[in-house]
Amino acid sequence: MRTMSDDHTHVQEFFGARAADWDARFPDDGPAYAAAVAGLGLREGDRVLDAGCGTGRALPPLRAAVGPSGAVLGADLTPAMLQAAVRAGRDRDGQLLLADVAALPLRAESLDAVFGAGLISHLPDPAENLRELARVVRPGGVLALFHPIGRAALAARQGRRITPDDLRAEPNLRPLLAGSGWRMTSYVDEDTRFLALAVRDG
Numbered sequence: 001m002r003t004m005s006d007d008h009t010h011v012q013e014f015f016g017a018r019a020a021d022w023d024a025r026f027p028d029d030g031p032a033y034a035a036a037v038a039g040l041g042l043r044e045g046d047r048v049l050d051a052g053c054g055t056g057r058a059l060p061p062l063r064a065a066v067g068p069s070g071a072v073l074g075a076d077l078t079p080a081m082l083q084a085a086v087r088a089g090r091d092r093d094g095q096l097l098l099a100d101v102a103a104l105p106l107r108a109e110s111l112d113a114v115f116g117a118g119l120i121s122h123l124p125d126p127a128e129n130l131r132e133l134a135r136v137v138r139p140g141g142v143l144a145l146f147h148p149i150g151r152a153a154l155a156a157r158q159g160r161r162i163t164p165d166d167l168r169a170e171p172n173l174r175p176l177l178a179g180s181g182w183r184m185t186s187y188v189d190e191d192t193r194f195l196a197l198a199v200r201d202g
């Protein structure tokens with residue numbers, strides 16, 4: 001039986017080995033992250049979490065969206081990713097937390113939005129973990145699940161095919177979100193981006 005600590009170790013080993021050159025591997029993604037953040041419709045003063053923030057690539061556009069009076073948090077399980085975020089100066093744009101998004105050290109309904117890039121496929125129990133994200137967001141708040149490459153293009157890059165049980169396929173993702181406290185409001189899966197937006201149910 002796999003335990004939660006096995007899952008953590010696996011994530012930390014996998015991303016720990018990739019942290020140092022993570023940003024260098026994807027140097028042109030900045031505008032795509034900015035466009036995805038725009039999809040959240042954040043306002044000045046809002047409180048937003050980047051769940052699985054990695055090296056913090058989304059933190060600058062998130063800070064720009066909420067301004068100095070807002071709050072930007074970045075949570076990640078892998079210390080090396082957060083260390084790379086600090087080296088890149090991204091801790092100036094948000095507060096970094098070494099935390100599991102499955103058990104966030106945040107009060108219920110304390111946020112306006114959650115941004116998660118490249119996260120959902122790494123979660124051990126997506127339904128339960130999306131429910132935890134819903135817990136910390138106020139009713140009417142927003143979730144963005146983003147990837148700077150579409151599902152088909154990613155599968156081709158990794159030399160595999162998309163299967164119908166893919167978690168991020170629209171017919172799977174919509175009910176998954178609905179069962180976890182989210183109502184999906186938009187879904188885009190094209191070569192240059194995957195972006196699903198959802199609103200926290202009342």
Ligand SMILES: C[S@@+](CC[C@H](N)C(=O)[O-])C[C@H]1O[C@@H](n2cnc3c(N)ncnc32)[C@H](O)[C@@H]1O
Nearest residue numbers: 015052053054076077078081100101117118122
């Ligand atoms: C594909 S990377 C994406 C990083 C960043 N969001 C980006 O777009 O560059 C996935 C990140 O999620 C983190 N992660 C995976 N499972 C997590 C969990 N349960 N709690 C917090 N972070 C997690 C990993 O450590 C890794 O940094």
